[in-house]
Amino acid sequence: MSKTTIPAGGLSSDSVTTAKIADDAVTAAKATGIGISTAAIWRVTSNFDGDAEPIASNWEEMDAPTGYGELGSNITQSSGIFTFPVTGIYSISYTIMLYNDTATGRSVQNINTTHDNSTYALAASAACFCDSGYLNSSTCHTLFDVTNVTTHKVKFDVTQVTNNSNGVLTGTDYNYTYVQFIRLGDT
Amino acid sequence: MVDMVTLRPNHIEDALAKLHSGQWFTWTDSKNKIYANLRLAEKIGVNGNLVDNTVTELPTESAVNAKLKELQDAWDAANGG
Numbered sequence: 077m078s079k080t081t082i083p084a085g086g087l088s089s090d091s092v093t094t095a096k097i098a099d100d101a102v103t104a105a106k107a108t109g110i111g112i113s114t115a116a117i118w119r120v121t122s123n124f125d126g127d128a129e130p131i132a133s134n135w136e137e138m139d140a141p142t143g144y145g146e147l148g149s150n151i152t153q154s155s156g157i158f159t160f161p162v163t164g165i166y167s168i169s170y171t172i173m174l175y176n177d178t179a180t181g182r183s184v185q186n187i188n189t190t191h192d193n194s195t196y197a198l199a200a201s202a203a204c205f206c207d208s209g210y211l212n213s214s215t216c217h218t219l220f221d222v223t224n225v226t227t228h229k230v231k232f233d234v235t236q237v238t239n240n241s242n243g244v245l246t247g248t249d250y251n252y253t254y255v256q257f258i259r260l261g262d263t
Numbered sequence: 264m265v266d267m268v269t270l271r272p273n274h275i276e277d278a279l280a281k282l283h284s285g286q287w288f289t290w291t292d293s294k295n296k297i298y299a300n301l302r303l304a305e306k307i308g309v310n311g312n313l314v315d316n317t318v319t320e321l322p323t324e325s326a327v328n329a330k331l332k333e334l335q336d337a338w339d340a341a342n343g344g
Binding site for chain 2: 122126129131132133134155156196243245249
């Protein structure tokens with residue numbers, strides 16, 4: 077029997093089961109906050125040798141090739157400082173491609189995060205050896221709890237530990253040196 | 264940009280990267296990396312800070328082309344070209 081009023085004491089624990097919810101009853105308006113809502117990739121577009129602490133210029137949000145995708149509100153960037161569109165737990169990965177044409181070099185890359193928009197802490201790091209005449213890539217990851225989009229930011233750097241001989245390889249139509257952001261859920 | 268298979272330099276960006284260290288240059292159109300679109304970066308990242316670019320003058324187009332040829336000649340010599 078259908079009811080038009082909720083009985084005194086509320087609904088029993090088994091009164092609203094999954095089977096009783098129509099498939100079209102859960103609309104997008106009622107499903108916000110469920111699942112991944114933000115995913116974006118930014119990449120560096122110009123090669124360089126040596127250090128960049130942070131990588132401050134020549135960033136672009138992935139815009140090619142045809143069929144590329146992004147999800148939700150955009151991550152923004154200014155002078156290499158990345159700002160998040162909404163609070164949440166973010167997965168951040170940073171991949172760098174190196175080439176070397178002179179001598180074996182060692183590079184270190186870092187993800188640095190701040191929770192006060194001022195002091196940055198090392199959140200993740202990776203090192204990469206590159207022999208002369210070869211390419212190599214490395215990636216580091218972190219999870220960042222963004223509780224305030226005004227104060228919680230991230231930046232990325234690379235330093236050449238030996239003789240500045242590694243070059244950072246980049247692209248404008250593909251991802252060689254890039255960062256990926258995925259919002260996993262609420263903070 | 265450098266040939267991904269052979270690593271032979273084949274673009275002026277390969278020469279620019281060897282002229283100075285760091286992110287000293289940028290492009291007005293990153294999809295069209297020609298000399299006319301080459302610019303100096305205003306700021307560079309040093310030790311966690313943004314500072315004025317220490318490179319204050321663009322190299323001439325002929326200097327860039329000469330550097331690219333120098334790199335190509337060196338690659339060819341090292342690889343039996």
